[in-house]
Amino acid sequence: MTPRTKPEKITIREVAAHAGVAVMTVSRVMRNEPHVAQDTREAVLKSIQALGYRPLHSARSLAASVARVIGLVVPHKTTDFASKAGYEYLSALQMGALSVCLERGYTLMMVKGHQTETTAEELIDLVKSRQVGGYVIPAPATEIVGLLDALTAAEVPFSAISPLRMDKAQRWVAANEHAASSALTQHLIDQGHQRIAFAGGGAVRAGVERQGGFRAAMATAGLKVPARWYSDNGLVFESGLSAGNTLFADRRQRPTAVVCASDDVAAGVIAAAHCCGLRVPVDLSVVGFDNSGLSRKLWPALTTANLPVEEMTAMAVKQLVAALEPAGQPAPATSLVDCDLVMRQSVVPPGTSPS
Amino acid sequence: MTPRTKPEKITIREVAAHAGVAVMTVSRVMRNEPHVAQDTREAVLKSIQALGYRPLHSARSLAASVARVIGLVVPHKTTDFASKAGYEYLSALQMGALSVCLERGYTLMMVKGHQTETTAEELIDLVKSRQVGGYVIPAPATEIVGLLDALTAAEVPFSAISPLRMDKAQRWVAANEHAASSALTQHLIDQGHQRIAFAGGGAVRAGVERQGGFRAAMATAGLKVPARWYSDNGLVFESGLSAGNTLFADRRQRPTAVVCASDDVAAGVIAAAHCCGLRVPVDLSVVGFDNSGLSRKLWPALTTANLPVEEMTAMAVKQLVAALEPAGQPAPATSLVDCDLVMRQSVVPPGTSPS
DNA sequence: CTGAAAGCGCTAACAT
DNA sequence: ATGTTAGCGCTTTCAG
Numbered sequence: 034m035t036p037r038t039k040p041e042k043i044t045i046r047e048v049a050a051h052a053g054v055a056v057m058t059v060s061r062v063m064r065n066e067p068h069v070a071q072d073t074r075e076a077v078l079k080s081i082q083a084l085g086y087r088p089l090h091s092a093r094s095l096a097a098s099v100a101r102v103i104g105l106v107v108p109h110k111t112t113d114f115a116s117k118a119g120y121e122y123l124s125a126l127q128m129g130a131l132s133v134c135l136e137r138g139y140t141l142m143m144v145k146g147h148q149t150e151t152t153a154e155e156l157i158d159l160v161k162s163r164q165v166g167g168y169v170i171p172a173p174a175t176e177i178v179g180l181l182d183a184l185t186a187a188e189v190p191f192s193a194i195s196p197l198r199m200d201k202a203q204r205w206v207a208a209n210e211h212a213a214s215s216a217l218t219q220h221l222i223d224q225g226h227q228r229i230a231f232a233g234g235g236a237v238r239a240g241v242e243r244q245g246g247f248r249a250a251m252a253t254a255g256l257k258v259p260a261r262w263y264s265d266n267g268l269v270f271e272s273g274l275s276a277g278n279t280l281f282a283d284r285r286q287r288p289t290a291v292v293c294a295s296d297d298v299a300a301g302v303i304a305a306a307h308c309c310g311l312r313v314p315v316d317l318s319v320v321g322f323d324n325s326g327l328s329r330k331l332w333p334a335l336t337t338a339n340l341p342v343e344e345m346t347a348m349a350v351k352q353l354v355a356a357l358e359p360a361g362q363p364a365p366a367t368s369l370v371d372c373d374l375v376m377r378q379s380v381v382p383p384g385t386s387p388s
Numbered sequence: 389m390t391p392r393t394k395p396e397k398i399t400i401r402e403v404a405a406h407a408g409v410a411v412m413t414v415s416r417v418m419r420n421e422p423h424v425a426q427d428t429r430e431a432v433l434k435s436i437q438a439l440g441y442r443p444l445h446s447a448r449s450l451a452a453s454v455a456r457v458i459g460l461v462v463p464h465k466t467t468d469f470a471s472k473a474g475y476e477y478l479s480a481l482q483m484g485a486l487s488v489c490l491e492r493g494y495t496l497m498m499v500k501g502h503q504t505e506t507t508a509e510e511l512i513d514l515v516k517s518r519q520v521g522g523y524v525i526p527a528p529a530t531e532i533v534g535l536l537d538a539l540t541a542a543e544v545p546f547s548a549i550s551p552l553r554m555d556k557a558q559r560w561v562a563a564n565e566h567a568a569s570s571a572l573t574q575h576l577i578d579q580g581h582q583r584i585a586f587a588g589g590g591a592v593r594a595g596v597e598r599q600g601g602f603r604a605a606m607a608t609a610g611l612k613v614p615a616r617w618y619s620d621n622g623l624v625f626e627s628g629l630s631a632g633n634t635l636f637a638d639r640r641q642r643p644t645a646v647v648c649a650s651d652d653v654a655a656g657v658i659a660a661a662h663c664c665g666l667r668v669p670v671d672l673s674v675v676g677f678d679n680s681g682l683s684r685k686l687w688p689a690l691t692t693a694n695l696p697v698e699e700m701t702a703m704a705v706k707q708l709v710a711a712l713e714p715a716g717q718p719a720p721a722t723s724l725v726d727c728d729l730v731m732r733q734s735v736v737p738p739g740t741s742p743s
Numbered sequence: 744c745t746g747a748a749a750g751c752g753c754t755a756a757c758a759t
Numbered sequence: 760a761t762g763t764t765a766g767c768g769c770t771t772t773c774a775g
Contacts, residue, residue, distance in 0.1 A: 092752035447768035
């Protein structure tokens with residue numbers, strides 16, 4: 034069917050023969066070693082092209098005693114994944130990591146991070162036994178007790194994504210969620226809202242920063258928020274559902290807008306609002322956070338802030354590769370990215386009449 | 389900090405020494421070769437335990453000239469992923485594949501499947517150069533033109549998930565979506581609905597089977613469906629939005645229920661309904677398909693059918709591993725799984741008054 | 744049933 | 760700047 038003449042095995046030897054040089058020279062070219070004559074390099078490159086040579090991963094790792102493998106620690110709070118929450122986050126993490134891995138010749142490996150001490154030992158073992166080069170550890174796996182410290186002590190390279198405490202990691206990537214949350218809150222205030230509640234939260238960076246941004250904006254605007262308008266009970270759908278039910282129990286004293294710790298929480302708040310007979314956005318404005326797929330598909334579509342998960346993970350992998358290959362492309366050890374606001378239909382001024 | 393005495397390198401040699409046997413014997417035990425004396429095997433196993441030995445992946449692949457790597461072809465219709473649709477599906481695919489890979493000592497590798505001829509060559513190359521053992525190809529990557537045929541011709545092992553044509557694959561896993569869709573439709577009929585439309589669809593197994601199941605149930609019940617109540621325009625949110633807008637344009641002639649080709653489509657139909665001033669489920673019942681996270685978070689939560697993506701992928705990997713290791717655990721080459729119905733709040737009898 | 748030798752394809756050290 | 764010599768840790772022959 035396909036008239037391609039591709040011999041079964043093109044090893045480094047064939048390339049060397051074709052180019053009329055030693056195997057070692059080809060190896061040098063493959064690894065971008067500096068001390069190779071310009072024309073030799075080009076000749077080799079030509080042969081590589083001509084033969085369609087691709088180095089064998091396993092042979093490289095074995096010989097070099099280093100694994101060109103990046104481990105992505107899957108934040109495996111089993112309960113979360115059982116309910117399919119977090120699946121989208123996970124995919125975004127992976128796609129971001131994958132693109133850089135492919136482009137740099139690394140393999141991406143998924144590793145489960147349980148909430149136990151075993152995790153740290155497992156991860157350390159894999160690096161010590163040279164199966165893995167280093168790890169990307171995304172929140173909430175960053176909060177597995179003692180994990181970051183153990184890895185640091187064992188000198189295992191890793192980059193943390195949105196850790197609660199950046200001082201626990203030499204390399205990290207985080208987003209300016211505080212600022213985005215403030216901006217979102219300010220947007221509500223600009224629309225005329227004064228009675229604004231905050232739903233969800235928790236002891237991860239996302240929870241802390243998003244709530245912090247809300248508090249800051251409200252304080253700056255001189256607006257008071259009663260204590261019971263904070264629920265601080267997680268980042269998932271159910272968190273929003275329960276927060277909403279509490280918030281809307283007394284219809285006279287209810288808020289006219291709710292800032293949510295995540296899009297999932299916002300979905301829960303909206304569901305609760307419906308149950309309590311409130312119309313969204315006419316009776317209640319809602320903003321989320323994450324710019325998840327859900328935020329587009331909900332009705333009304335959510336005004337939210339975009340958490341650039343893919344870009345963040347890509348950065349993290351670049352940091353790791355830079356650490357693993359001192360001779361390669363450098364990358365800043367830490368980076369803070371911005372979250373853009375995404376305006377949609379879940380916000381209107383208070384007291385707007387239905388269209 | 390951690391007082392663990394774990395020498396840096398535990399190779400097969402150390403194990404052999406510890407057990408007082410030859411390296412070869414340890415290798416035999418690791419690979420479950422039959423011709424090893426019972427007590428020898430146990431002694432070796434004990435040493436493996438004692439030393440915490442773990443074979444080096446790269447060395448095994450190199451020596452055995454076979455890659456213990458399963459490639460998961462990411463259905464990369466770029467447009468889909470750009471909009472984050474399909475992310476959840478992707479994660480489910482991965483988690484299912486990952487668990488089996490880990491348990492069988494394989495590495496899971498993500499491979500991008502573009503809608504081009506290049507894909508097939510790429511995939512074949514990776515297997516021929518022994519970087520990958522075989523592939524799991526989930527829909528819609530199964531429909532990349534010529535892909536399955538090319539792989540078959542090149543004798544590359546693969547298992548297809550929900551291919552449109554099973555005869556294109558020696559190994560496949562699919563779900564009985566036709567039956568589930570019929571059951572969902574019948575459920576609507578049982579509730580008293582007669583004017584039922586079908587939204588979404590398309591030239592993939594999911595689209596064809598789900599619409600087929602709907603048609604069958606309607607025909608069996610003797611219910612007519614006007615041609616314009618089929619949209620056949622995809623499986624995403626926008627498909628539902630546009631289908632809904634068409635369906636609800638004329639309020640007198642509109643359906644009282646809509647069977648959707650996917651949960652995403654259902655979300656679009658619901659959004660359209662809201663825009664057209666219809667209340668869901670009071671004025672319109674809706675059912676989805678997939679049991680995605682979205683289906684729980686929407687209001688009203690969707691009645692839908694569960695597509696067991698994780699189980700399906702796990703099966704596919706088992707099929708592949710069985711093909712790759714004739715001596716290992718056998719697995720049926722094909723399997724058809726069922727989709728359970730999930731009853732939630734998006735269905736009520738027609739003409740129900742709001743509570 | 745068990746073992747000894749010979750690589751798998753590549754790269755680190757050392758030459759040159 | 761290039762080549763030579765040894766392996767990396769494991770498995771495949773092929774002998775006992």
